[in-house]
Amino acid sequence: MSSVSLSEPGRDLAAGAGLEDAPRYALAVDLKPGRGDVVARMRANLPAPGEQVELHFRVFAGLPDLDAGLEVDDIMVNGDAVEADVDGSLLTVPVPESARAGRVEVALRFSYRLPEVESGGGILGGLGDTLDPAAVGLLARHQGGATLGHWFPVWLPPASAAEPIPDGFGDIGNFPAAVFRARITVPEGFDVVSGGVNVEEQAADGRVTFVEEGVGLRDLGIFAGRQRANEEVANDSATVRVTGPRSEREQLAPVGEEAAASLATFAATFGAYPWSELDVVSVPLGSGVAGMEWPGMIWIESGTFAGGIAGMGDLGDLEEIFEDLDLPPELSDVLEDLGLDEFEDLGLPGLEGLGSTREFVIAHEVAHQWWHALVGNDSISAPVVDEPLAQFSACIHFEQAHPDDAGAACALHTDGQYQSMRALGEPDAPADQPTDAFTSSLQYGGVVYGKAPGLYRALGAALGPDAVLAGLRAFTSANAFGVASSDDLRAALAGAAPERAAEVDALWQRWIEEAHGDEDLGAGEVPGGLDPEDLEEFEDVLEQLLESAGGR
Ligand SMILES: [Zn+2]
Structure with missing residues (x-):
């Protein structure tokens, strides 16, 4: 496990955890943030199915509330076409007997349209359904960009609950640590940030492709945005890279310092940070949610990112x-x-x-x-x-x-x-x-x-x-x-x-x-x-x- 995505202590942890047997995802996505169009191909190389006659994947874009028009097709298992089933956000892929003994490769194509989210949209809404993941904006387009969390079919290990529409509040997901390589193509002028690290950037014909790699991540969160500004704060644990709108340029450094300081505290207190980079991104989130975590990346709701309240202490006036x-x-x-x-x-x-x-x-x-x-x-x-x-x-x-x-x-x-x-x-x-x-x-x-x-x-x-x-x-x-x-x-x-x-x-x-x-x-x-x-x-x-x- 020599990926640049891991820190030095992260490499030791990965070797000890047997990550060489982890799921490996190769993704290529054509993303049009303005319209919200996502068209992608995935190859997932997975542990041997053994007794399992079918594989399950969580496809968040299939949640009925998102109304994203999910389509999954061209599904192959070890190179042979199969008929799969999509029910809500659950994709079920049959595994031919011949493919059960060793690692198995599932290839497929998927597409959908990102729903639009309004930042802070839940503030005036009632409580009760406000933490519905569909309303939070984990998978959404918005003015100036797109947020992609749980955006591709994620393999569910056999022990996972596999209901078509997971219920509940808050975060969704219990995915095994995996290895990612993703090619993300966006129109020129868009910046792409992921929970992994950028290893390559190619521009051609008004499009730019960002190649991102990550090891030991459970999901590869992605943000694509226009007119972004970046700032890096490095310390012993990792490089913290902050991305926000140009209009909030003056917040990049303080946000970076705050994130780097807590990263250092936790590394000293709980054990080393396993990755070489942590991205902190200002994004619109709905339902009054102020922040969201992804492996290697955190999202801070844009109003909160912009400062909320400056300084501490003397706060009397409501x-x-x-x-x-x-x-x-x-x-x-x-x-x-x-x-x-x-x-x-x-x-x-x-x-x-x-x-x-x-x-x-x-x-x-x-x-x-x-x-x-x-x-x-x-x-x-x-x-x-x-x-x-x-x-x-x-x-x-x-x-x-x-x-x-x-x-x-x-x-x-x-x-x-x-x-x-x-x-x-x-x-x-x-x-x-x-x-x-x-x-x-x-x-x-x-x-x-x-x-x-x-x-x-x-x-x-x-x-x-x-x-x-x-x-x-x-x-x-x-x-x-x-x-x-x-x-x-x-x-x-x-x-x-x-x-x-x-x-x-x-x-x-x-x-x-x-x-x-x-x-x-x-x-x-x-x-x-x-x-x-x-x-x-x-x-x-x-x-x-x-x-x-x-x-x-
Ligand atoms: Zn939390």
Whole structure:
């Protein structure tokens, strides 16, 4: 594994993880961002099917909500044409008996049209379906470019759940680490950024082809955009490459510094970053989602990227905050009418931490490079593995980088999110559930992002923070480029203090399997003395504030 995509420590991890047997994808895509047309060919070289009579692939573009007009044809298995079946986002390819003994190559052609997404489109929408992956803009065209996540048929190992239309909130995917080579052709004037590294660029006839390579990635996220500006920040761990609109040129360096600083914290705390590059890209995302992770790349919603709120600390005036967060001004009028124009009037802890939203979102998404990219997990059935760890990691980074502000920033995004959920009347729930088992995206956020990170604080109080971090380092190296379940994580934490394993397990039980959030964190309360109509309006504002503050 000598690819330029891996860092030096990444090469050692890849060799130890047996990545030479990983799936290998060769992709060639003709992308017209303006119209959203995607026309592509794929060759996937996969592990021997053995007993399997068919192979499954997830084709996100087939989700009915996307209405993308997916077509898959010209399907061959080891060079022989086969008839495959597309049902929703599930592609099923039969494997002839003769092709089951050794590695198998599936070749096919696919095409679809990217749906259009409006940045921040969910801000005024209701909760409940707001984290529908189709509405977030993972696979979308927009003014000035296109975002492609889960954009090609991704092979699902036999143990994966293979329903036609996966349900649930948040991220989608539990894909094995793989090896990628992709040729991405776009009209001249477009820049292409991927989770891999660029190894070649060729221009001909008004088109430009970017050749991207990546090793150990679970998906190859792509961004294509016009009139982009770039800036690189290099440190010992990797080169952080930031891409944003030219109009936000002055944000490139601070975003790069914030990402590089958290990358350095996590490399020192959890183990080396496995890739040579990390791309940070400003993209429009819908549904009030502030950030999204891909292996080797993170997307930051363009409003959040543009700064959200400059600086930290002195944040009293809600009207300014709303302006900075790009929230509708009517919302601050509502609060003013209610006599609530200062943060403390909102009566919820940690809201002053809003000033750190961009940096917290960046740290959260960078942390996903360890929790989800390097150590994989099923983000639909077990979001409890990566999301609380990404939150906890962001808090660790803040404690190191901004000791004075860490308390408020961390409280807003963790405890405060739980308390606000309770103030809005949602009950507590066990954190270890599939995303679709939560009653709403508000409860999912409050419990998984808000309450569950408290486990690591509780473990730190019981065992000492160093023991917890040592346990997480061991968890990372044992599962690098693999996929970990919540039981694996639970066992790794117990292994951090073998003589006190029962105590660790009891804490896991309490924070992750049961519902003691009110006892452990307290339930928030909305300000007293509001009549029911005002209360409803207040709750509406609070929901939107929560949405605008969240990375995923
Ligand atoms: Zn996340």
